[in-house]
Amino acid sequence: MLKHDLALDWRDFMLAKDPEFPEQNQDAWRIDVQRGIVAIADGVALGLFCRQWARILTDAAVEDPPDPQDAADMAGWLARQRETWSRSIDASRLAWYQKPKLREGAFSTLLWIRILPRETSPADSAAEVCGGRLCGHAIGDGCLFLVRDGAVVRRFPIESAAELDNPPLALGSVDLGRDGLLRFEHLDQTCYPGDMIVLCTDALAQWGLRQEESGQPPQWEHYWNMPEETWQEEILALRADRSIRRDDTTLLLMRVEGPA
């Protein structure tokens, strides 16, 4: 249980870009239900050891969430994760074709959220009193959809499918002197019992946004009771008719639950 009365139930679904090699899936996610923190990341395909980098970032975002609005805190946090990534690689065992990529490092998007108690006021309705504070930070093209009564009430940080046609910003595992260009998006939203929080990586997000824009929004709750294998078959079918990009695909569903 969270510190207040909101609880979180969740489902996860993953399908690698190349289903025959699931171990090469460069998406990562981590959830701490007790503390209401969730993170999702997407390693950049052409980098080296991006899968490890994505996992390092999601683990750290949940265990020790940074504050991107505090530059010093963010810089220190990023430096620690870079050190972890660097220590995890034995450069002496790399082939000649891996060494050039190692100099550039790995890249990954990152989105993390936390459900916090919300300050109430005497003017709040009975429903508002039950609400929590959904805070989030994102860099890149991981997406959140907040679903209430079957409809998406908030999209973060991406709002249109066209935004996902461009290469995303990403966190690098090597300091290339470009950290000044990093821009995080911030979310501060009320959530209520009964809400569903959807986190997904870019291929699925773009599909979802296109569906919304064409007047056929996805029914995200439809996946809640679905076996992962069935969901994977649906994604494969979407890939086959090119409705969704062939890319590592991750979907996290979280139900916000209130007091009985």
Place this chain on the structure above:
Amino acid sequence: MSRPPYSQEISRQTKACFLFLLDQSFSMEEPLGRSSNRKCDELATAINGWLQNMAIRASGDEGIKDWMDVGVFGYRTDARGNMIIEPALLGPLAGRRLVSITEIGAKPARIDTKVEWIPSEDTGEMIEVACEVPVWVDPVADGGTPMCNMLYIAHGLLSEWIREHPHSFPPIVVHISDGESQDGDPTVYAQSIKELSTSDGSVLLLNCHLSRTAAAPFMFPASRENLPDDLAKVLFDMSSVLPEPFVRHAVQEGYAVQPGARGMAFNANMVCLIQFLDMGTQAAPGLR
């Protein structure tokens, strides 16, 4: 949902194919453009550089993804005028007509060490750094130019590959030569190659002409008019019309490409050659 041609993603299941056809005739010993370097030396450097970049690009945590087959052929004649048309890869891959990019990365013929000057990360001053340079092909310049026979053999190789990969992005053939065919009219053989296709589109035949003159290079002409000579017109006729993704990429790279532009470079120098080689890979989905 139907999709446009030349849009198939490149993956393990739908591999790409790049085939290089290298003129190894005697005239390749001449200097390239204004450079003092021989055409054959510059060509070998460009091909080795391309293979190196492709191996790096395809590399991942567990090695090199097997998403591309590569062939490198050389053609010339011996002292008696007999054709020598054979794979040009050396070392462990010698004699192999097509190899996966995985094998390219794992089996260079040798790794040379080259000194490069790069700026120091600490001081910004230029410092000497030894760099590893993998080598798969060496320069060759001897004999005549059996271009038609080379194209005939390429047709057979590509036909076989397409039978095994009917839904892949179409093979891209890059033919690099410095002169005329000496065994007939190559346009007929080139046309046969261009008529091969996968479900994603026709094979693309790109022709690059290397010159010893200092004449200005030009790329992607859209018309036979105003081409400087008959050789250029023959290469124009041999070359595929650039499909839309390639045109779009060329425009993004700053080339003035008109509708109907052909995949052709004439009077190419080293810079032009490298740009031309890069063009074929950058425009293909999944290889950017």
